[in-house]
Amino acid sequence: MQKYRSTLDRFDMKLLQLVQVSNRTPQHVLAEEVGLSAPAIARRLQKLREQGVIQKDMAIIDAAAVGRPLTIIVQVTVEDESFALLDEIKERFRRCEQILHCHYVTGGTDFVLIVNVRDMEEYTQFTRTQFFELGNVKSFQTYVSMECIKANEGIPLDLE
Amino acid sequence: MQKYRSTLDRFDMKLLQLVQVSNRTPQHVLAEEVGLSAPAIARRLQKLREQGVIQKDMAIIDAAAVGRPLTIIVQVTVEDESFALLDEIKERFRRCEQILHCHYVTGGTDFVLIVNVRDMEEYTQFTRTQFFELGNVKSFQTYVSMECIKANEGIPLDLE
DNA sequence: CAATCAAATGCAAGATTCTTGCATCGAGAC
DNA sequence: GTCTCGATGCAAGAATCTTGCATTTGATTG
Numbered sequence: 001m002q003k004y005r006s007t008l009d010r011f012d013m014k015l016l017q018l019v020q021v022s023n024r025t026p027q028h029v030l031a032e033e034v035g036l037s038a039p040a041i042a043r044r045l046q047k048l049r050e051q052g053v054i055q056k057d058m059a060i061i062d063a064a065a066v067g068r069p070l071t072i073i074v075q076v077t078v079e080d081e082s083f084a085l086l087d088e089i090k091e092r093f094r095r096c097e098q099i100l101h102c103h104y105v106t107g108g109t110d111f112v113l114i115v116n117v118r119d120m121e122e123y124t125q126f127t128r129t130q131f132f133e134l135g136n137v138k139s140f141q142t143y144v145s146m147e148c149i150k151a152n153e154g155i156p157l158d159l160e
Numbered sequence: 161m162q163k164y165r166s167t168l169d170r171f172d173m174k175l176l177q178l179v180q181v182s183n184r185t186p187q188h189v190l191a192e193e194v195g196l197s198a199p200a201i202a203r204r205l206q207k208l209r210e211q212g213v214i215q216k217d218m219a220i221i222d223a224a225a226v227g228r229p230l231t232i233i234v235q236v237t238v239e240d241e242s243f244a245l246l247d248e249i250k251e252r253f254r255r256c257e258q259i260l261h262c263h264y265v266t267g268g269t270d271f272v273l274i275v276n277v278r279d280m281e282e283y284t285q286f287t288r289t290q291f292f293e294l295g296n297v298k299s300f301q302t303y304v305s306m307e308c309i310k311a312n313e314g315i316p317l318d319l320e
Numbered sequence: 321c322a323a324t325c326a327a328a329t330g331c332a333a334g335a336t337t338c339t340t341g342c343a344t345c346g347a348g349a350c
Numbered sequence: 351g352t353c354t355c356g357a358t359g360c361a362a363g364a365a366t367c368t369t370g371c372a373t374t375t376g377a378t379t380g
């Protein structure tokens with residue numbers, strides 16, 4: 001196991017800024033923009049991936065193009081906030097493929113979900129399963145997205 | 161300009177399923193899993209990108225690792241829903257780098273935002289600018305994420 | 321301030337991956 | 351049946367990525 005530089009320098013930050021916009025840019029192009037050689041870029045990227053700074057490399061797919069055009073934001077309030085039951089519902093949400101994002105939050109409700117479905121029928125079925133049948137949901141509020149203003153933006157990285 | 165197969169067949173679906181998990185998998189590996197040759201995979205990927213089915217290819221970065229650990233979900237209600245002012249505020253949100261996701265929604269509020277900030281001070285400043293100074297915001301409600309259960313999951317693609 | 325050591329760098333060669341030309345295949349039109 | 355057009359696989363060529371090695375850089379120590 002190799003030992004790592006623990007802090008990210010300005011080269012790393014610039015690199016992250018570039019790859020979170022497009023991770024298929026050739027290394028020699030990144031190299032030129034960052035101001036290092038291509039092998040240096042390769043080694044830094046490898047470390048950033050090993051360290052988990054880069055968590056994954058994914059293609060972003062147009063949900064409508066694959067027949068799943070509906071995005072729905074849901075606020076969920078649970079009935080029982082005991083650790084065991086909270087862990088249970090977190091695990092349930094984690095496993096549910098239709099939930100694309102899920103946060104456990106403060107502020108009058110317990111969870112916020114971003115859900116992707118084919119149509120309202122699938123959403124109805126989703127709520128039935130996740131909120132009624134599987135239990136521990138006191139109430140939920142549904143917000144249907146009429147328009148996606150933006151999605152999957154990268155973290156803003158000011159070159160510190 | 162080339163003419164395209166307009167529908168996605170099961171090869172495309174399988175391919176999308178794979179690249180939305182990891183878009184750096186070598187084409188010969190994808191080829192084997194999908195059941196086509198490597199050049200066929202390459203040509204399909206190119207078309208999917210040109211068609212916009214694959215919208216972008218990005219590295220997902222650990223927000224905490226780059227010093228921006230706070231995720232905040234905000235519900236925004238506007239004062240004036242006239243087209244012009246609505247377009248204005250959409251454009252404002254689109255341009256704001258701290259807003260990672262933004263949906264215009266039905267259901268008792270107008271927008272849902274997912275915001276990334278370094279700390280509460282930055283969030284306070286964000287609300288001041290976006291919600292008070294720039295106008296047309298009647299009210300907003302803040303939900304601070306205590307725990308990210310999941311994020312940036314791919315669209316569920318059942319091989320139809 | 322020089323000496324030392326570990327980590328990072330650039331270069332160049334080698335390995336892998338991607339792209340392209342071409343002949344062939346297959347489904348639909350006529 | 352035959353024609354046409356798009357898609358395919360193979361193989362060669364092009365581009366990209368990785369690795370070994372000598373050198374440089376930077377922090378630490380004496």
